[in-house]
Amino acid sequence: MSGLDRIGLALLHRLDPERAHGLALRALRAGLVPLPGRVTSPRLACKVAGLDLDNPVGLAAGFDKNAEALAPLARAGFGMIEVGAVTPRPQPGNPRPRLFRLSEDRAVINRFGFNNLGMEAAAERLAQRPKDAVIGLNLGANKDSDDRAEDFARVLAHCGRHLDFATVNVSSPNTEKLRDLQGADALAALLAGVMEARNWLERPIPIFLKIAPDLDDSALGEIAEVAQRANLAGIIATNTTLDRSGLVSAARDEAGGLSGAPLFERSTRVLARLSQLTDGKMPLIGVGGISTPEDAYAKIRAGASAVQLYSALVYEGLSLVPRIARGLDRLLEANGYANLAEAVGTGREEWL
Secondary structure, three states: OOHHHHHHHHHHHOOOHHHHHHHHHHHOOOOOOOOOOOOOOOOOOEOOOOEEEEOEEEEOOOOOOOOHHHHHHHHOOOOEEEEEOOOOOEEEEOOOEEEEEEHHEEEEEOOOOOEEEOOOHHHHOOOOOOOOOOOHHHHHOOOOOOOOHHHHHHHHEEEEEEEEOEEEEOOOOOOOOOOHHOOOHHHHHHHHHHHHHHOOOOOOEEEEEOOOOOOOOHHHHHHHHHHHHHHOOOOEOOOOOOOOOOOOOOOOOOOOOEEHHHHHHHHHHHHHHHHHHHHOOOOEEEEEOOOHHHHHHHHHHHOOOEEOOHHHHHHOOOHHHHHHHHHHHHHHHHHOOOOOHHHHHOOOOOOO
């Protein structure tokens, strides 16, 4: 991290976390953040669920909820960008404060509650997206919806023509009873509606499912089976956790989903188990606690075909993205892999 990055982050950390995040997005849009452009190599370039990625390091949903910074993010070194979550109608989310830094734990707790400007606003911005980036949308449901399952399909139908992929998010802990949709029957019905909407698109796109890290082995088995039957492109493992084990920061007991370093081990074990349950045949995207090239490499060896990060940017800034991608390239080379695909799943047993 450069001295300028350290100064910028130190100033942002003096502010309320949500306000600081808004300022960071504004600085990004204004061109005040140095960006590396594309980061790739023959080892890093990969194909995931039919998507051609410059590298396997993606931006997780939540950083750019309303697709406001697509152009600069496309130059930030990510292999893919996921924006959202977006719901059919605008909604304010939960009352503030709803974002908390846990600096001693290198973690974040949020209870945003799908605050966003709605699918109409998102579609307008996505229509102007950079064409040389891989951009996806995290699909959400309105809190007061009469049919949350239909909400996911509605957002996809409205925005899908501007996307390279979409993610069904039934794993946020901040919308009451949303995680109930991870049950086998409810999930199968929801995914059937989403896949029907996807099939009506002029250019059908890959659909991923994002799951919680707090599922037991039986639930993971059901989800793997339902996802495969629904012909999903893959699973994103995982969203935030409700577990607070081992935290020391003052904000540790705040309600909401925990992300960042403490999630790494739990999410990686879920990832490895899913890789085992799907026999390595379904692409998995590993999320949770990635802040170094070694973390990304561990996720890939546990079974991930690509990874996503977000919370570590709070502590390291966007310069972390090329550092992780280039460090991952060096690790692949050092371990004798000609390409990323050769490393996927090679360390799965270590996490089971």
